[in-house]
Amino acid sequence: MQSRRPAARTGRPRSAAADAAILAATREALVELGWSKLTLSDVATRAGVAKTTLYRRWAGKNELVVDAVAELFDELELPDRGSLAADIEGVVLQFAAILDRPEAKSGLMAVVAESTRDDALRARIRTSIVDRQKRLVMEGRVRAQKRGELPGDNDPAQAARSADLIFDMVAGAVVHRTLVSARPADEAWVRDLTRLLVLGLAGAARAS
Amino acid sequence: MQSRRPAARTGRPRSAAADAAILAATREALVELGWSKLTLSDVATRAGVAKTTLYRRWAGKNELVVDAVAELFDELELPDRGSLAADIEGVVLQFAAILDRPEAKSGLMAVVAESTRDDALRARIRTSIVDRQKRLVMEGRVRAQKRGELPGDNDPAQAARSADLIFDMVAGAVVHRTLVSARPADEAWVRDLTRLLVLGLAGAARAS
DNA sequence: GGAGTTACGCTACGACCCGTAGCGAAAGCG
DNA sequence: CGCTTTCGCTACGGGTCGTAGCGTAACTCC
Numbered sequence: 001m002q003s004r005r006p007a008a009r010t011g012r013p014r015s016a017a018a019d020a021a022i023l024a025a026t027r028e029a030l031v032e033l034g035w036s037k038l039t040l041s042d043v044a045t046r047a048g049v050a051k052t053t054l055y056r057r058w059a060g061k062n063e064l065v066v067d068a069v070a071e072l073f074d075e076l077e078l079p080d081r082g083s084l085a086a087d088i089e090g091v092v093l094q095f096a097a098i099l100d101r102p103e104a105k106s107g108l109m110a111v112v113a114e115s116t117r118d119d120a121l122r123a124r125i126r127t128s129i130v131d132r133q134k135r136l137v138m139e140g141r142v143r144a145q146k147r148g149e150l151p152g153d154n155d156p157a158q159a160a161r162s163a164d165l166i167f168d169m170v171a172g173a174v175v176h177r178t179l180v181s182a183r184p185a186d187e188a189w190v191r192d193l194t195r196l197l198v199l200g201l202a203g204a205a206r207a208s
Numbered sequence: 209m210q211s212r213r214p215a216a217r218t219g220r221p222r223s224a225a226a227d228a229a230i231l232a233a234t235r236e237a238l239v240e241l242g243w244s245k246l247t248l249s250d251v252a253t254r255a256g257v258a259k260t261t262l263y264r265r266w267a268g269k270n271e272l273v274v275d276a277v278a279e280l281f282d283e284l285e286l287p288d289r290g291s292l293a294a295d296i297e298g299v300v301l302q303f304a305a306i307l308d309r310p311e312a313k314s315g316l317m318a319v320v321a322e323s324t325r326d327d328a329l330r331a332r333i334r335t336s337i338v339d340r341q342k343r344l345v346m347e348g349r350v351r352a353q354k355r356g357e358l359p360g361d362n363d364p365a366q367a368a369r370s371a372d373l374i375f376d377m378v379a380g381a382v383v384h385r386t387l388v389s390a391r392p393a394d395e396a397w398v399r400d401l402t403r404l405l406v407l408g409l410a411g412a413a414r415a416s
Numbered sequence: 417g418g419a420g421t422t423a424c425g426c427t428a429c430g431a432c433c434c435g436t437a438g439c440g441a442a443a444g445c446g
Numbered sequence: 447c448g449c450t451t452t453c454g455c456t457a458c459g460g461g462t463c464g465t466a467g468c469g470t471a472a473c474t475c476c
Contacts, residue, residue, distance in 0.1 A: 011422025012472040034325040050425045105324040113317035117242040172380030199411030200404040219451025220443040258454045
């Protein structure tokens with residue numbers, strides 16, 4: 001992740017296995033203890049490394065949890081299901097499944113809360129997690145345009161704003177449904193969400 | 209809030225001024241320190257009360273912050289602006305203004321994160337904060353139906369599902385925009401959001 | 417193979433916060 | 447005035463934090 005290491009060819013290299021063990025231990029601790037009761041000492045013990053090793057690689061609890069949670073979103077992808085609605089439903093269900101895991105719930109929201117007072121942390125969240133999802137929105141948009149389901153980008157600025165809006169609405173809705181309303185983002189709910197969204201987009205295209 | 213006190217007529221009554229001072233001190237500490245660095249000892253000092261007084265009234269940091277943040281949402285209301293779109297824009301802008309305050313940002317998301325592992329805390333959040341907003345959605349819906357902008361509830365179960373969906377989409381979008389995307393939920397953005405939503409609802413009404 | 421460099425495990429440390437207990441004083445009520 | 451509850455204060459053991467220091471391990475370059 002923080003591979004800004006131009007040519008550190010000398011000395012003992014850092015153990016990649018330790019990285020993986022630490023991140024896995026962090027997720028395990030998130031499941032068992034939650035954010036507030038998670039301690040770096042405990043994570044170090046679980047991972048089988050010394051506490052000092054942990055502090056050499058991460059600045060603190062926030063950064064560690066961001067990286068640990070970010071790995072969960074690596075599996076997100078956007079298979080072509082033939083229509084805009086089907087594409088949205090597919091990726092939203094994937095996102096909901098990830099967010100339903102306890103380590104994602106407690107970890108992600110906690111670091112987002114902390115990021116309100118830490119710009120560097122927010123940037124880390126954005127590059128490690130958020131942008132990866134936003135890329136899917138852009139892909140889905142281009143696909144829908146090629147299918148003729150959405151109009152082309154005659155105004156690039158407007159298109160970017162629209163993509164940001166859709167992203168905030170979809171991701172925000174899933175998060176709110178899962179964490180605040182505490183009800184499952186299942187297929188029926190996702191279908192309703194998608195229907196409302198696609199109808200809105202179609203209406204916007206027609207009105208403009 | 210926790211006024212489950214049938215008839216405590218005897219003994220020295222609890223100071224209502226202390227309650228207010230503690231909650232105000234909590235919000236002040238949230239602004240200056242954020243969630244993770246907020247300590248109950250510090251809040252007690254700010255409020256001018258003893259630490260033990262704090263523990264007599266709240267079980268812990270989570271419950272205290274929920275009550276402190278909940279007061280911020282008391283000012284939410286839904287003035288009649290003449291149309292569904294205008295009503296939505298008005299209440300969303302209010303919600304966004306509250307959520308833009310630092311004590312709301314850091315406090316609310318932190319307790320939501322903690323609530324993933326604490327059912328009692330989630331219930332407290334729901335009754336103190338969420339349900340108060342949801343009531344506005346219901347009111348706006350009824351108003352729009354009276355104006356003829358939305359169809360009546362021929363299926364009550366479907367209507368409830370729809371209200372839940374709208375609530376999750378709107379509240380989630382504002383939260384995501386403010387906290388994750390870290391961009392202002394200003395009038396232009398709210399207008400785009402409302403437009404998409406109203407078009408989607410109109411399309412759903414037409415399609416059904 | 418030796419020298420240099422970096423990572424690692426381990427221990428120890430002061431600082432801080434937690435949550436509770438005990439005490440005497442204060443503020444209500446009958 | 448007695449009774450009851452709250453309040454401020456002090457003190458406490460227990461836990462976590464983040465860092466420093468040390469000897470050892472791993473790897474590279476000469």
